[in-house]
Amino acid sequence: MFKLDARGYIAIAEIVIYIPILVTSIPLVFRHGFTRKAGWIFLVVMAIIRIIGGVTHVLSEQNPSNTNLQIIFNIMESSGLSPLLVASVGFLGTVVQYSLENNPLLTRALRLMGVLGTVALILAIVGGIKTGNATTQSDLDSGTNFRKIGAALFGVLYAAVVLTTLFCLQNKGRILHYRRKLLNGITMALPFLFVRVLYAILSAFSPSPRGFDADGEPILVPSSSPLKVFNSTTGSWEVYLCMAVVAEYIVVLIYTTVGLRTPLSKDEVVYAHGSLGYGMQDVQPLTTAEGGCYSRSDEGAGFARPSY
Numbered sequence: 001m002f003k004l005d006a007r008g009y010i011a012i013a014e015i016v017i018y019i020p021i022l023v024t025s026i027p028l029v030f031r032h033g034f035t036r037k038a039g040w041i042f043l044v045v046m047a048i049i050r051i052i053g054g055v056t057h058v059l060s061e062q063n064p065s066n067t068n069l070q071i072i073f074n075i076m077e078s079s080g081l082s083p084l085l086v087a088s089v090g091f092l093g094t095v096v097q098y099s100l101e102n103n104p105l106l107t108r109a110l111r112l113m114g115v116l117g118t119v120a121l122i123l124a125i126v127g128g129i130k131t132g133n134a135t136t137q138s139d140l141d142s143g144t145n146f147r148k149i150g151a152a153l154f155g156v157l158y159a160a161v162v163l164t165t166l167f168c169l170q171n172k173g174r175i176l177h178y179r180r181k182l183l184n185g186i187t188m189a190l191p192f193l194f195v196r197v198l199y200a201i202l203s204a205f206s207p208s209p210r211g212f213d214a215d216g217e218p219i220l221v222p223s224s225s226p227l228k229v230f231n232s233t234t235g236s237w238e239v240y241l242c243m244a245v246v247a248e249y250i251v252v253l254i255y256t257t258v259g260l261r262t263p264l265s266k267d268e269v270v271y272a273h274g275s276l277g278y279g280m281q282d283v284q285p286l287t288t289a290e291g292g293c294y295s296r297s298d299e300g301a302g303f304a305r306p307s308y
Helices: 006-032 041-062 068-077 081-095 104-132 137-170 175-203 226-230 237-261 265-279
Strands: 211-213 218-219 283-285 295-297
Touching: 006 041, 006 237, 041 068, 041 081, 041 237, 068 081, 068 104, 068 175, 081 104, 081 175, 081 237, 104 137, 104 226, 137 211, 175 226, 175 237, 175 265, 211 237, 226 237
Parallel strands: none
Antiparallel strands: 211 218, 283 295
16 A cells, blocks of 8 residues: 655655756756856756655655665755755856956855865765665764765855855846846845755754664664754654755745746846947857856956946
8 A cells, every 4th residue: 555654745745846847947947058157957957856856755665675765865865955055156157247257256266166066965975875875883974974074065055155145245236137136036045045054954963863783783773862853864854844845945946936037148138238338349259158148358347337
């Protein structure tokens, strides 16, 4: 008989809500660009991760002895935050196009943030694999440590996203019209993204419900730690639903809605016309890899502010 616990039904809900996100995100990638810098491709990756995680979670509950399924959905659970944060970094890169992108410190910061997200993702995956395949307490502790480091890096990356967003808000007058709307979307998403990141950190540092005795036999490990409610597999499903699933989905929904309603390509046309109107004859086409249509070859010149 097909039986599921509360987390199983949550997994089904994630499959249902992320299929439309996947279908919607693919046209956004074609509309706004495939590049990592654009950020939209990570919404597609995010949706795929959540769908795979939901499917393997449901299958795992029907086949409890299949450790491979457990490992897969645990990896999907812990790694799903990375594309969401890296997407935020990509959107910030889009926001500063044609206005603040010649700031060398900002450019280096955005690149470093992208690398940081990738490293955190790798650590989360390695931690999930080592934890799932652990046969000794040492292996289990090693996997847990990888997860903790990865979660800590997610926290650092979130802080960097907040600081970069604040910098953009302080220079909002220099940002092109529709990119300001994207910046507003990022700002709206930050509180919910904070809740999601906080849950990931608390979950990584929550006590493991299993361990190994001196003979290497698996055992259940009781705990009185208040952090146990944040365990992503055995903790409170209500906390998991609110702090992980709902908070994350709100962020994805904000980004998707902004992407659908914001014609970013119009900024490129206005910027090109405005630049020429101010006598800037050094406007050159950007390559597809650079994520736009126009850029100035003279980085020393001031940016013209087009009229809207």
